[in-house]
Amino acid sequence: MDSNDVSADLAHVLYTKEEIDAKVAELAAQIDKDYEGRDLLVVGVLKGAVMIMADLARALHSHVTMDWMAVSSYGSGTTSSGVVRILKDLDTDLMGKHVLIVEDIIDSGLTLSWLKSNLVSRGPASVEICTLLRKPEAAKVKMDVKYVGFDCPNEFVVGYGLDFSEKYRNLDFIGTLAPHVYQ
């Protein structure tokens, strides 16, 4: 095998490109329906949400504007520190806007629960959450999430925006990392 082949670092494929594409189309159709007649601001959470944002935004038929926020709670490890830092704030004033936060994953839920209350405090008309993945067994806080792609196993996952030490974000599928990579 090519020593540069990333597939050697993966234990299992959880969601193929085709499964992700179908799920994103499903989420977009539901969002279009729910926000019919309303302008929507989609907020992508850098960097993990780049792939889902790009694909979801293109699948939406509603009028949307896009903005980005960068927060970090993981650094280079595999567990959340719980300390959320804003690395880049929004350029948009949220007052009176319908906001949809778009995330790649809800793991402990600490990042999004902090982010949601931060955005709610800015006076928007509404704030909802769309996440491609959620780990129900890892939840440390209870959160109301309107749009969920897949409930996934409580394992460290990579691909389609999700990284381990900044690697594997570019995979077009999602898989679990082989233990030898992080142990």
Ligand SMILES: O=P(O)(O)OC[C@H]1O[C@H](OP(=O)(O)OP(=O)(O)O)[C@H](O)[C@@H]1O
């Ligand atoms: O539910 P939680 O346990 O808080 O974890 C989820 C968050 O962690 C990851 O971001 P990370 O901080 O690794 O930054 P990144 O998006 O740049 O990879 C992921 O993209 C979510 O934002």
Ligand code: HPA
């Ligand atoms: O399982 C994960 N993989 C990659 N990044 C993450 N951030 C939170 N959970 C994860």
Ligand SMILES: [Mg+2]
């Ligand atoms: Mg990360």
